[in-house]
Amino acid sequence: MPVIVEWPVVGRDKLEQVLKGSRGASASSIRRLAAEGILSPGATVQPRAMGRLSGRVSLHSPLALDALRAFLTGQQELARSIALVAARLEASAPFTALVAALDRLPREQVQAVIDDDSTERLRLVRELAPLRSALTLVAHALQDARTTALPAHVIHFGTRVRGLSGSGVFRVVLESGDTIPMLAATDAVGVGQLVDVSVMASDAGTTLSLRPGLEIDNVSSDQAAGDAERRSLRHEPLIRISSKQLADLQPSGRPRRRVPIQG
Amino acid sequence: MHIRAATVSDAALLAEFRCSTGVEYEDEVEVYLHTSAMLDLAHGTDVDDDRLLLLIHDETLVALVWHKQGHSLLLDGDDIEVAHRHLVVVAVSVGWQGEAIDDIRLSDWCLDALTSDLEERDAPAVLTARVHRDNQRSRALMTRLGDVSEHESSDPAYLSVVLVWR
Numbered sequence: 426m427p428v429i430v431e432w433p434v435v436g437r438d439k440l441e442q443v444l445k446g447s448r449g450a451s452a453s454s455i456r457r458l459a460a461e462g463i464l465s466p467g468a469t470v471q472p473r474a475m476g477r478l479s480g481r482v483s484l485h486s487p488l489a490l491d492a493l494r495a496f497l498t499g500q501q502e503l504a505r506s507i508a509l510v511a512a513r514l515e516a517s518a519p520f521t522a523l524v525a526a527l528d529r530l531p532r533e534q535v536q537a538v539i540d541d542d543s544t545e546r547l548r549l550v551r552e553l554a555p556l557r558s559a560l561t562l563v564a565h566a567l568q569d570a571r572t573t574a575l576p577a578h579v580i581h582f583g584t585r586v587r588g589l590s591g592s593g594v595f596r597v598v599l600e601s602g603d604t605i606p607m608l609a610a611t612d613a614v615g616v617g618q619l620v621d622v623s624v625m626a627s628d629a630g631t632t633l634s635l636r637p638g639l640e641i642d643n644v645s646s647d648q649a650a651g652d653a654e655r656r657s658l659r660h661e662p663l664i665r666i667s668s669k670q671l672a673d674l675q676p677s678g679r680p681r682r683r684v685p686i687q688g
Numbered sequence: 689m690h691i692r693a694a695t696v697s698d699a700a701l702l703a704e705f706r707c708s709t710g711v712e713y714e715d716e717v718e719v720y721l722h723t724s725a726m727l728d729l730a731h732g733t734d735v736d737d738d739r740l741l742l743l744i745h746d747e748t749l750v751a752l753v754w755h756k757q758g759h760s761l762l763l764d765g766d767d768i769e770v771a772h773r774h775l776v777v778v779a780v781s782v783g784w785q786g787e788a789i790d791d792i793r794l795s796d797w798c799l800d801a802l803t804s805d806l807e808e809r810d811a812p813a814v815l816t817a818r819v820h821r822d823n824q825r826s827r828a829l830m831t832r833l834g835d836v837s838e839h840e841s842s843d844p845a846y847l848s849v850v851l852v853w854r
Contacts, residue, residue, distance in 0.1 A: 664761045687690070
């Protein structure tokens, strides 16, 4: 049965946006926070613009957002713990494969995946199988990291936007009927959109956040990886061979030419 | 000819590689190389010593050979695992099938790349592969390495093969 989880990647500019929105922060704080181990290193993608390589785009695991919010609510040690888990996730094979899937795509498509263009993002996920596979595996790895490696200071749940209400201060109406302030959204929100709601409690109060969501099958990351493996050409059916059959096999005697291989 | 191991940054190169002449089992290989291959390579390199060798001539990817640590071969009766490598894919670009470079057939380049890499890694002598039973070209390629023992697999369209390459 599918579940809605948090969109598994976030652009560095979103982190800067959250920092700028807080009192007393500045753009240079990103570098300082990275140096202090509160911001994970992330990864960089080299997109294309008009057929040529354009400037690099930095992206992170959404755990970097959690680390940032923990820091901004005065929970420095929690922030560092989360940043460590974020760094491990960003160095993992699924995240590396996601970077590979994004790498050398047109810049506007890379921005759509990490930015707030939900229509374009969903179209890309539907049409680009490598991107869909990579996002799914990263999403599973992110769920595993949240449930196994992190203390339960942040609660996440996925849902769908039922509507928008209010004037002046807009509110997002969730499928359950609950509403949260539009200000909690890191990206543009539309009716029918899949979203992830996170709730972080601290001495400073409760921080709500609304981020784009992704629908994945409700399986563990190991099972997701296993299902992908069985559909893969790497899958090896079991072979049973007798000792005699194996002993009777001989090489062909074909002359083996040694060729240099780089890497 | 330049032969090197692929990395995940070769995704674009792989996405442009065409090896199918329209036959279903060739389509399966081509689609896999265009979609899941890089993701699997990223995972497999850490876990199973996956080696995807790219054969590049004049900056064009003309063929590839992919092998990995095998986990599927058991001695009957004892269920003892036999150390072996598994051949995932051997593919030649459609424009180069049947052709030669430096008077050496592309298929021989592929076999030489495979055995060179296996020797370099001091790999076990046993090699397995999964071949579509209608793919006579691949079945013949296997016999150029050594005697082939063919076995039915869970998918009736495919055979599992075992051979000794040295």
